[in-house]
Amino acid sequence: MPRFHLRAVIVGANSAGEIVAKELQSAKHSSISVLGYIDESTEEKFYQNGLSILGGRSALRYLVYNGMIDMIIITLKYGTNPDLLKEAIDAAQHGISVLPMAVVYENSTGKIPVEHVGDQWYVALQSERILSPLYLCGKKVFDLVCGIGGLLVLCLVLPIMALLIYLDSPGSIFYSQERVGFRGKKFRIYKFRTMRPDAEAQGRAMWAAKSDKRITRVGRFLRSTHLDELPQVFNILRGDMSLIGPRPERAEFIKELEKTVPFYSNRQAVKPGLTGWAQVKYPYGRSDNDALIKLQYDLYYIKRQSFMLDLFIILKTIAEVLSLRGA
Numbered sequence: 001m002p003r004f005h006l007r008a009v010i011v012g013a014n015s016a017g018e019i020v021a022k023e024l025q026s027a028k029h030s031s032i033s034v035l036g037y038i039d040e041s042t043e044e045k046f047y048q049n050g051l052s053i054l055g056g057r058s059a060l061r062y063l064v065y066n067g068m069i070d071m072i073i074i075t076l077k078y079g080t081n082p083d084l085l086k087e088a089i090d091a092a093q094h095g096i097s098v099l100p101m102a103v104v105y106e107n108s109t110g111k112i113p114v115e116h117v118g119d120q121w122y123v124a125l126q127s128e129r130i131l132s133p134l135y136l137c138g139k140k141v142f143d144l145v146c147g148i149g150g151l152l153v154l155c156l157v158l159p160i161m162a163l164l165i166y167l168d169s170p171g172s173i174f175y176s177q178e179r180v181g182f183r184g185k186k187f188r189i190y191k192f193r194t195m196r197p198d199a200e201a202q203g204r205a206m207w208a209a210k211s212d213k214r215i216t217r218v219g220r221f222l223r224s225t226h227l228d229e230l231p232q233v234f235n236i237l238r239g240d241m242s243l244i245g246p247r248p249e250r251a252e253f254i255k256e257l258e259k260t261v262p263f264y265s266n267r268q269a270v271k272p273g274l275t276g277w278a279q280v281k282y283p284y285g286r287s288d289n290d291a292l293i294k295l296q297y298d299l300y301y302i303k304r305q306s307f308m309l310d311l312f313i314i315l316k317t318i319a320e321v322l323s324l325r326g327a
Contacts, residue, residue, distance in 0.1 A: 016101050138307070
């Protein structure tokens with residue numbers, strides 16, 4: 001075990017415990033090493049990633065009193081095992097960090113585990129920290145500057161893009177679609193067309209699949225370079241969008257996702273963005289499960305937005321564009 005890693009145990013052998021263990025073990029630069037689970041179950045079982053149940057209250061007490069752990073991660077639901085929970089909380093008197101799973105997960109992954117916040121629903125919402133007027137004003141000015149700059153770039157590349165798109169697949173140069181934005185307000189988003197004109201001939205909204213046959217040859221280039229998103233500078237200048245924020249989604253998808261994904265509507269607490277935390281941390285979404293993971297990143301951004309986080313997203317976006325790893 002690396003010298004400066006925190007030694008942790010997870011109190012509660014359940015799905016939430018397995019998820020946080022998996023994330024901590026797969027993280028590239030995690031400072032936490034998970035030793036195993038603490039649970040009153042006597043069942044001999046090895047869980048994912050080779051972790052096992054180390055024992056119950058007596059085992060936890062032994063680890064605490066002998067200085068063998070630095071952190072306790074709680075995944076038990078309130079009232080499930082009061083005695084074990086009290087044993088874990090008492091460990092704080094010995095200088096051991098006792099934290100709920102949701103907090104450890106958020107700090108370690110840059111995501112909020114919406115499926116496992118349970119009684120800690122407040123973890124998924126905007127923090128009590130009020131954004132400073134300086135930050136909000138600075139973000140609006142930056143959106144305006146980037147919108148004007150993007151408009152100049154669009155004017156330069158439009159003749160070439162228009163010719164390539166038309167020669168590859170006759171039809172409209174631009175593609176517009178209704179999306180849901182800030183506080184549920186609907187608006188039309190603009191893109192360069194990357195699919196055949198009959199891409200949704202069946203009349204229903206469809207996720208774009210990997211190697212989607214509806215995407216044209218020029219469309220693949222536009223998506224890989226993210227140039228298809230350039231016309232959205234109009235949306236930024238009109239105030240429908242910001243440069244940074246959650247990507248705006250279609251109303252049809254939102255209606256379905258809100259039925260199964262906790263807190264999904266909370267993405268609308270800020271203006272949608274041309275790029276965002278979810279975009280630089282996770283590949284293009286193609287399913288309900290992808291939408292869930294991207295929501296975890298979006299809620300993290302909404303909760304922690306700042307000048308430094310915005311700067312990091314911009315730099316990562318530039319790197320992503322230059323790497324040609326777009327959808």
